[in-house]
């Protein structure tokens with residue numbers, strides 16, 4: 128109470144005044160404030176009227192409109208449709224992603240200079256121990272390729288900003304060998320890569336793959352090829368047709384059943400066929416379960432039905448099954464010699480555009496992390512990069 132009384136007692140106003148006096152004083156004060164305010168209003172109105180007279184009635188609203196327009200309506204240019212996504216991270220579900228990736232222009236001639244790119248799609252559990260080989264292989268070809276990596280969702284990639292693998296990880300999910308989740312991962316890679324309209328060739332690779340030629344040779348080989356390199360073998364033996372389930376008919380007939388390597392190369396047209404498929408997917412998902420390994424049958428069989436004449440029916444990725452067993456040979460430090468590469472590069476005859484050719488394989492697997500050092504030493508002489 129005392130603290131409130133003090134200012135009153137010390138105030139300049141007499142502590143005892145009658146009511147009329149007080150109200151007169153406050154009216155005067157109000158006027159002192161209102162008069163300058165009114166003057167300000169009048170001045171503003173006069174300026175406004177002059178502005179409208181000089182610049183026209185529409186002058187003021189037009190200014191406001193043109194200032195705000197860019198916020199709502201950006202001028203559209205073709206660029207925003209053909210520019211690859213800056214960031215590979217998105218929150219689309221697989222369903223949304225596949226739908227978006229299936230967009231195809233109906234006019235086949237591009238109204239801009241399109242430089243076709245190779246999409247290297249790495250399907251791995253996590254690390255890429257042979258990354259330095261790929262870095263060297265890709266150096267100097269920045270406008271001609273794109274990289275996509277699908278790894279376990281729990282894996283944290285730690286590539287430096289200077290690396291070709293920096294921020295090239297796509298939103299991933301757990302995938303198991305021989306199960307549909309593996310085909311889902313491959314379709315996810317294809318779909319993400321399709322979002323860049325410049326990607327023309329799509330190559331599925333593992334962390335143990337290496338290129339066998341320099342970038343120019345590989346690009347030239349793909350660019351001139353009339354076929355996509357999907358292994359698609361009609362193997363009437365136990366492990367081929369034996370995995371066919373009659374419930375897949377009529378969509379899939381046993382004569383169309385194919386087996387192939389998981390590691391493929393397809394062009395844009397076939398990549399779209401794979402991501403847009405809703406007819407064969409449910410059949411394979413339901414009727415091709417271990418011991419039917421769906422990742423060896425789904426794409427080769429489906430593409431044989433849809434576009435068999437566009438397939439080379441062989442792989443472009445060399446692998447050594449000669450040691451027998453359920454897994455191909457893995458090569459380490461001691462295996463990497465010039466002699467070894469002579470065997471891979473020169474020991475084959477195959478067809479390329481229906482002509483016999485000695486270049487059969489563009490990539491090879493499987494290489495252990497210990498192979499990296501000798502590979503880097505030999506690659507300039509033996510592999511040409």
Ligand SMILES: *[C@@H]1O[C@H](CO)[C@@H](O)[C@H](O)[C@H]1NC(C)=O
Pocket residue numbers: 218219220
């Ligand atoms: C993705 O993010 C947007 C914006 O935050 C949200 O509206 C949308 O529902 C999300 N989609 C999914 C599939 O989570």
Ligand SMILES: *[C@@H]1O[C@H](CO)[C@@H](O)[C@H](O)[C@H]1NC(C)=O
Pocket residue numbers: 371372373374413414
């Ligand atoms: C085909 O698949 C169904 C459902 O999975 C199964 O019951 C049937 O035994 C299979 N048939 C053959 C020949 O494998």
Ligand SMILES: *[C@@H]1O[C@H](CO)[C@@H](O)[C@H](O)[C@H]1NC(C)=O
Pocket residue numbers: 376377380381382
């Ligand atoms: C599979 O196709 C062949 C020839 O294309 C045909 O003769 C056969 O009847 C078909 N089989 C089934 C089960 O439809």
Ligand SMILES: *[C@@H]1O[C@H](CO)[C@@H](O)[C@H](O)[C@H]1NC(C)=O
Pocket residue numbers: 354431435436437438439440
């Ligand atoms: C691959 O096989 C399909 C039939 O499955 C055939 O039409 C096509 O011509 C074959 N490709 C080549 C390059 O021989």
Ligand SMILES: *[C@@H]1O[C@H](CO)[C@@H](O)[C@H](O)[C@H]1NC(C)=O
Pocket residue numbers: 473474475476
């Ligand atoms: C490849 O074909 C050429 C000519 O037809 C032949 O001389 C060579 O021995 C063949 N090489 C292999 C590995 O079959």
Ligand SMILES: *[C@@H]1O[C@H](CO)[C@@H](O)[C@H](O)[C@H]1NC(C)=O
Pocket residue numbers: 341342343344510511512
């Ligand atoms: C790529 O390799 C080929 C064949 O080995 C060679 O002729 C060419 O000069 C190489 N290109 C580059 C850019 O190194």
